[in-house]
Ligand SMILES: C[C@@](CO)(OP(=O)(O)O)[C@H](O)COP(=O)(O)OP(=O)(O)OC[C@H]1O[C@@H](n2ccc(N)nc2=O)[C@H](O)[C@@H]1O
């Protein structure tokens with residue numbers, strides 16, 4: 169059995185520039201991987217079948233699963249005459265703004281590339297991944313990147329300064345399509361992406377906390393006011409910077425002192441069932 173790590177991502181910035189004719193939105197966002205991961209197990213099959221199972225009762229095990237789609241796409245594109253059994257140990261909350269499904273798809277592409285001896289480059293896998301979803305290309309590489317286009321154009325940047333992340337997800341799932349659909353670009357406050365890149369390049373933790381911004385927050389906040397409350401609590405318990413990840417509803421807080429983590433973690437447990445305290449992964453080579 170081959171095991172592949174599929175880490176969650178957070179968006180340190182998420183800006184939308186305009187709505188495109190293909191109905192996607194042109195984005196500019198800084199994404200980084202965190203140490204909360206699903207584990208994908210892959211086993212070669214003698215027949216040509218792709219069989220998927222998972223530890224989660226809420227994700228589909230059929231062709232709606234993004235990891236299944238990734239396996240089929242790879243198999244069809246390269247006419248692979250082998251099969252695979254795929255198991256997903258789910259740790260990342262589902263429909264949370266943490267790209268769990270996209271990361272499972274990306275890890276499946278990386279793992280099957282190895283299992284099926286395809287020798288494809290990460291760039292090729294990322295290009296293929298974009299056909300499954302906008303976040304899959306980033307997840308193929310991991311690490312930290314500026315993502316543009318509809319999210320599939322990836323430019324690697326250095327790892328952010330080391331810190332802890334507290335993640336808190338309220339008991340609601342959010343549909344990415346409806347959040348993008350509810351965005352009114354004339355109302356939003358755009359984040360300063362350049363300043364965030366500068367903060368990361370200079371390893372300036374304070375500036376990084378100040379530069380956090382996500383234009384989708386306002387839409388999700390209107391749909392689910394409890395997300396605003398979690399953001400306020402996260403700040404109150406002492407996080408240095410707080411933001412909603414992706415289309416939400418997960419809120420993350422940055423903390424650079426280990427002493428404050430348990431206070432924030434325990435404080436948030438009073439409001440949310442799903443709370444995690446994790447490290448940033450930040451570097452591309454931390455996917456092993
Ligand atoms: C918002 C973000 C930020 O990282 O993440 P999540 O909240 O999903 O984790 C991403 O842009 C989500 O990427 P992903 O979840 O892969 O989206 P896709 O499957 O490609 O698209 C789902 C739907 O979202 C909308 N969509 C997505 C990406 C984009 N740049 N513009 C869009 O308008 C479209 O309506 C599309 O049909």
Ligand SMILES: Nc1ncnc2c1ncn2[C@@H]1O[C@H](COP(=O)(O)OP(=O)(O)O)[C@@H](O)[C@H]1O
Pocket residue numbers: 226227228232233234235256261262263264265266267268269270272273342344414415416
């Ligand atoms: N392997 C998978 N893991 C999680 N969700 C999946 C997976 N495959 C398909 N899905 C579907 O994708 C949707 C979004 O899931 P997810 O990737 O967790 O959220 P987000 O896009 O908010 O980061 C869910 O409704 C889920 O049913």
